[in-house]
Amino acid sequence: MHLRLVSGVVASILLSAGAPFVLGDGALRLWTEALLILTMAQMWNLLAGYAGLVSFGHQVFVAAGAYALFLAAEALNVSPYWVLPLAPLAAAFLAALVALPLFRLRDAYFSIGIWVFSEIVATLVTKSSLTGATAGLPLKTSSLMDLDWFEPTLFWIASVQALAATAGLLLLMRSEFGLGIMSVRDNDVAAMSVGVDVQRNRLIVFVISAAGCGAAGAVNFLSNLYLSPASAFDVSWVVNMMFIVVIGGIGTLEGPIIGTLLFFALREIVTGQLGLSGGWYLVALGSVAVGTMLWSPRGLWPALSARWGLRFMSVERKAPRLALQDKPNND
Structure with a gap:
């Protein structure tokens, strides 16, 4: 496994390093967007697929990372690249701040609770002059960046984030901590009986998931x-994450990769090649989602891997259920 991981990382680094010298600006922007969405999807997959916490409000962490970048760059009057590490830290801090009250909620209540929290934060931001209120914020220090290398730099940053999210998730889930997280997902009472700290494990995963989305969100708005x-x-952030993960295969590492490729392929074909309006693009996504759920409720990757015996990165464990029904609180 380690040899395959190292080989995959090296190949990804080489491809990413050379891509800006081959791809045009349009293709480079598209791949940058796809890599950022993949990072967010892997982070949502970590929380929902491996920890069993379905979030409807992860857009708040996307926004937290973006606002941290813009506000810090303006306050310090430096290039945004220098303050980019503050984006995941801000999102992680926000997640840690709200985690304990949210963890008192279970299943559907947790999902709705984090969505409500996101809406509260959004309302506060739209009423604050510090954040530009409804008008928003321009990136005032953009002149401090080398615009000739702007697109390649963003692509390289997005590549690093996507690679770190995928490879890091693989290593995490194959560790003792990862096995503990999946045991909590499958049966938290049984996990506690063998000494797993349920609340601590969920907190760590929640903070990591938020930090990854914050970092990707900052680069997207940069x-x-x-x-x-x-x-x-925009709620579309979490909707896109959910579509990609559920269609590709929740609780797998390959699933979000397949889901991301399918997501952008559909968008480009419907809106670009066919020239149809955005409404038809949503119809196409919905049709694919319904068809996939009827044919393979666990997603495309589990069905394909079972049919052809493909095994690349996934941790072999019981398939998670994307369920929102109420269960008794045993924490």
């Missing part, structure tokens, strides 16, 4: 040089 609350707190 590419636009502008940030508004309407786009930062």
Whole structure:
């Protein structure tokens, strides 16, 4: 496994390093967006697929990372690249701050609770002059960046994030901590009986998931040089994460990769090649989602791997259930 992981990492680094010299600006922007969405999807998959916590409000962490980047760059009057590490830290801090009250909620209540929290934060941001209120924030220090290397730099940063999210998730889930997380997902009472600290494990996963989404969100809005609350707190962020993970295969590492490729392929074919409006793009996504759930409720990757015996990265464990029904609170 370690040899395959190292080989995959080396190959990914080589491809990412050379891609900006081969791809045009349009293709480079598309792949940058895809890699950032893949990072977010892997982070949502970590929380829902491996820890069993389904979030409907992860857009709040995307926004937290983006606002931290824009505000810090303006306050310090430095290039945004220097303050980029603050984005995941801000999202992680926000997650740690709200984790304990949220963890008192179970299943559907947790999912709705974090969505409500996201809406509360969005309302506060739209009413604050510090964050630009509804008008949003321009990136005032964009002149401190080398715009000739702007697109390649963003692509390389996005590549590092996607690679770190995928490889890090693989190593994490194959560790003792990862096995403990999956045992909590499968049966938290049984996990506690063998000494697993349920609340601590969930907190760590929740914070990691938030930090990854914050980092990806910061780079996404850095590419636009502008940030508004309407786009930062858009529910489409979490909808896209859910679509990619559920269609590709929740609780697998390959699933979000397949889901991301399918997501962007559909978008480009429907809106680009066919020239149809965005409404038809949503119809296509919905049709694929319904068809996949009827044919393979566990997602595309589990069905394909079972049919052809493919095994690359996934941790072999019981398939998770994306269930929102109420269960008794045994914490």
